Amino acid sequence: MVDRRRTQIVEMACKRFAERGFIGSSMRDLAADMGLEAASLYTYIKSKDDLLEDICFGIGNKLIAAIDEVNDIYFNAEEKLRSAIKNHVEIICADPEASKVFSHEWRHLNDAKKNEFITLRNHYEQGVTEIIETGITEQIFVEGDKRFAVLTILSTVNWISEWYNPKGKMKPNEIAQKLADFVLTGLKKQT
Amino acid sequence: MVDRRRTQIVEMACKRFAERGFIGSSMRDLAADMGLEAASLYTYIKSKDDLLEDICFGIGNKLIAAIDEVNDIYFNAEEKLRSAIKNHVEIICADPEASKVFSHEWRHLNDAKKNEFITLRNHYEQGVTEIIETGITEQIFVEGDKRFAVLTILSTVNWISEWYNPKGKMKPNEIAQKLADFVLTGLKKQT
DNA sequence: ACTTTTGCCTAACACTTGTTAGGTAACATG
DNA sequence: CATGTTACCTAACAAGTGTTAGGCAAAAGT
Structure with a gap:
């Protein structure tokens, strides 16, 4: 289930990166999209x-x-x-x-x-x-x-x-x- | 001569933006390229x-x-x-x-x-x-x-x-x- | 009922961001 | 010589950055 969540995060990141670029997308914004706090993303990924x-x-x-x-x-x-x-x-x-x-x-x-x-x-x-x-x-x-x-x-x-x-x-x-x-x-x- | 300097800054910005993207380029880096401090850029331009x-x-x-x-x-x-x-x-x-x-x-x-x-x-x-x-x-x-x-x-x-x-x-x-x-x-x- | 794991949180760190305020030395003009 | 202008500086601001540490409630496993 960790993998499933990770996939969701990668997919959302994809959307944001495509729209606003890699550097233009903050981890806090990405987390907000997922309904999470930024720090929580690091349970599933190693880094941006x-x-x-x-x-x-x-x-x-x-x-x-x-x-x-x-x-x-x-x-x-x-x-x-x-x-x-x-x-x-x-x-x-x-x-x-x-x-x-x-x-x-x-x-x-x-x-x-x-x-x-x-x-x-x-x-x-x-x-x-x-x-x-x-x-x-x-x-x-x-x-x-x-x-x-x-x-x-x-x-x-x-x-x-x-x-x-x-x-x-x-x-x-x-x-x-x-x-x-x-x-x-x-x-x-x-x- | 302000115009000339401005042009130089725009050209340098172009180079950086092309290489690292708009958001990936900081005013401080751009200023360093020009041999200036970041604040000095604002003599010639209104904003990034x-x-x-x-x-x-x-x-x-x-x-x-x-x-x-x-x-x-x-x-x-x-x-x-x-x-x-x-x-x-x-x-x-x-x-x-x-x-x-x-x-x-x-x-x-x-x-x-x-x-x-x-x-x-x-x-x-x-x-x-x-x-x-x-x-x-x-x-x-x-x-x-x-x-x-x-x-x-x-x-x-x-x-x-x-x-x-x-x-x-x-x-x-x-x-x-x-x-x-x-x-x-x-x-x-x-x- | 007790322990472990899951899934998230808050707080904080150290740093970078664009931009403004105000100053100062070198130079040009009267 | 006095004045104004040019061309830059330092210092600071408020906000945002990726990431880590440590905690805590709910769910799952035993």
Whole structure:
């Protein structure tokens, strides 16, 4: 039951961190949200930093697992890219608040964890890069600046947490499909 | 000469806000960067909030001026979109730190200024939407979810400040061109 | 009935926060 | 030389920060 309470606290922290940022959220405010006093939070968590780590690596590890899986199973590059986008979008949409924290608040991790986080992010970036490389080798993607393509794709998926509304009519798999179409074929009509 | 000093302070604040966030940056740290005591900053600025407003609306107003200009002068939709992207990329690359603050720290504006900011951002979004609409009317862009296209385009331009390095080899106009190509024609080879 | 555990509390510590008041040395202007 | 201005300073304020120590009532276990 301690774990259950801890989870509730992490979820509430997520909400606050997404709204007001890690530093902008005080333990007293967070406690008030939970109907507790600040000191009582420490029965369940080690420190404020702990909360941030939990959230950042929670999302991070899911993303890593997803990209590794896509690159393990063989598909052609287009299928790989579509799967990767689909997984990414679904992870973000399943918890847009945690994803916001993942995107914006990781820099407030302590030095050790920040390095770990950057390594993780590079690993993910590398996973996406491999997909692009596969596509160029298979001659189905245009040759060009790989890194630029990767950054651009990642920007579109990461930005989703800024506007996604779980109560809106656009569902995650629809978003993933549209995004994949966009990334693959662009805005221009094929004539 | 007061103005000159003020500008230096705003520029330094920009750097700190971009690195550590608005709330994560203390006036004492900022003052130390300037070789001053915290209290001395108040000779040049009204408040800490003042600094954030200056930075956010500095970038915001430039973006608005740029999109309005593009929509005023007549081009076909593709030219309009390319110009808009070029302007946006150039504004961001001219001051990536201020752009980071613009993207991430606006939520810490006070309520009045935050509303003003959101209005400004909606205005910009509307400007981009008009370009997409023009393209659909001219039958050169694929019909589809306009809002989705706009958000996706904005995500790619806004993300540039996260990775752009003024000392790197990729120059703003090159970035703008690649990005416009990407947005227009996507990753897939035309066959 | 007695003990242990749970789940929270109050109080406090040491420190940092934005900001104001008032002063002072160096310099410019008359 | 006298005056005003510039450009900074020190000191202080009231409030808020994360976190620890120690306590206490209710519930659970025996």
